[in-house]
Amino acid sequence: MSTVLPSPLAGQLNPVPRLLLGPGPGDMHPRVIAAMTTPLLGHLDPQFLLIMAETQEMLRAVFQTRNELTLPISATGSGGMEACLVNLIEPGERVVICTAGYFGDRMVEMARRCGAEVHVEQERWGQTFAADRIRQILQRTRPKLLGIVNAETSTGAWQDISELGPLCREFDTLLLVDCVTSLGCTPVNVDAWQIDAAFSCSQKGLSCPPGLAPMTVGPRAMEAIRRRKTPVRSWYLDLTALHSYWGAERVYHHTAPITMVYALREGLRLVLEEGLDARFARHQRNARALQAGLQALGLRTLADEHCQLPQLHAVVLPEGVNDVQGRKRLLEEFGIEVGGGLGEYKGRVWRIGLMGYNSRPSCVFQVLAALEKVLNDCGFKCSPGSGVAAAEAVYASS
């Protein structure tokens, strides 16, 4: 019974703080940190059941939906993606995934593992899909489900969803939308856009730590789950069972991640206190300032202007700038994290996120000042102070 291996005791946790301006996680809001220090409650304590109900009701408001099945999956955003696919798809069923980036590709991979017959509609990274094209795809393929990404985290491109719901209904197709990088930053109007299922994460627009995947499922998708001929392959992600715990029945399924729910509840309170429209406008304003600064520095972003997300900017690296060394300097000298590129854009873009709490002028100024210094030292000449000045001009005029 005695201990036989040496004890590799680590020291006290004490990392150098960073400013997280990459594709997520962003920094937690201080009130979220405080909420996480609340003592644990049992997962069936009446007080916790009330906290769950409040969290769900606020989540519905943020998703702009009345969907009863609206809850956080006990996993990160990718777990939310898997929960949607594994419940909505049965093996052999046809689905279409529209992909123009890394996270669209992830949905393709997951749908395949669910046993679906997957039709992949590919677009160049940084581009988006027009409604007309989606109509042609649906006409040709007649899938059970169409999956698409609202805010592609690998490219910073915004995909318009607003017309896709009615289109999908015309063809009796379920519309599944990846809102991982949109929720809390740009509008997600689940009911108005007739989205059948959507999922997100906790660590971007909601400024919580990573670990939960808020999601919502509408009546048509619920009906598809009810009509399944085979059990859902995942016990952990079975939405019918999760709904029995989160819904009126309160049947124990798995132990909810209590502290993460506290965090999400606080993150949602912050969103609703600010107001959705004010929050979206704030993201737009800080994005305009950042974009003005980037242009003044002579930089451009990957996505076309009309579909540039306010919360995520994939900056194309100028010739001669070393990706890894540059990001290392940003991290070590300036304490700023930005994201590297993914897939074909690995080494070619830096992804700058201004999400939730971190969409604020001080973040814009810090990252522009640091970029100018690092790029200048790589031989890419930026006019001194030009980035910050351009951002200041935007703030002054709006």
Place this chain on the structure above:
Amino acid sequence: MSTVLPSPLAGQLNPVPRLLLGPGPGDMHPRVIAAMTTPLLGHLDPQFLLIMAETQEMLRAVFQTRNELTLPISATGSGGMEACLVNLIEPGERVVICTAGYFGDRMVEMARRCGAEVHVEQERWGQTFAADRIRQILQRTRPKLLGIVNAETSTGAWQDISELGPLCREFDTLLLVDCVTSLGCTPVNVDAWQIDAAFSCSQKGLSCPPGLAPMTVGPRAMEAIRRRKTPVRSWYLDLTALHSYWGAERVYHHTAPITMVYALREGLRLVLEEGLDARFARHQRNARALQAGLQALGLRTLADEHCQLPQLHAVVLPEGVNDVQGRKRLLEEFGIEVGGGLGEYKGRVWRIGLMGYNSRPSCVFQVLAALEKVLNDCGFKCSPGSGVAAAEAVYASS
């Protein structure tokens, strides 16, 4: 774009604190709470990669293993169970699950959803399986995998695992052990017992919040994963991909739940600072005091004495004591949560947990004093102060 639904803003989080003496979660250790207030790092930050490595190394010490693939799954304990099963089993393969309680049954259900041909070996709740019987089962069934629960959370029964590893090797069977309620409370000697895969949770013996499932996979199980003919059905729980992120390659898979990893790291530090043997002895001592107190009150527990877990005690309710009302009084008047019964023992037992941080004399005294009061008021006469006095006598003599 404008907000159309009313804003259901909840008030500030402010629950009445509880003492969590049920089957888990237990209370967080104060140092775990403090660790969670550490600012976020990015999931690819060199500082976080070091924190991951330290956490893994400490986890190996707590699991008593040198297994390289030792990491926390980004899900609760049930997610760890599913991760093991979905990676180790391919559809159509034969497995045996030994069950003598609710969580054994859960493993049966999950294995079925993985497409396995499941042979269920059932024992009466509260009982355990002798090695001889396991040998007969293996001889008869020759399964790819045998699944069994080390500490059955529904009954408080301890299943001896120490002889099962060599037995399973004899029949070329993988041994999967549910250590959800054992890790950090009673010995889990993965290498010495030749366990091929084991999983646990964060919120019991490790005194962290729920949300992570520490697990470890040995070389024989790794080989079985390598030899799979079909891809793992779950993308999120694919151990090969998770190993690429947690291992030397550091390939991004999903965003790790940073704050939960901070918590786990601190929980593991506390275990190793105390020392495994001292920690197990502490659990035994407090269990002896609790059991002496229960007996003095005229109560008995479900599991046989030789297999009674020190960390969980399923107290059989005396005639005339109303389960729901009694637990409500414990919760509301004494601020103590104990667990109700599951399955056939619903309404018939209360489950008292003394796990990790909460395995301490003050918890023992509080729960005995409260039990005496509540049971007396239900007409079950306990001699005043007898439970606490019996516990005190145990502490005085050891």
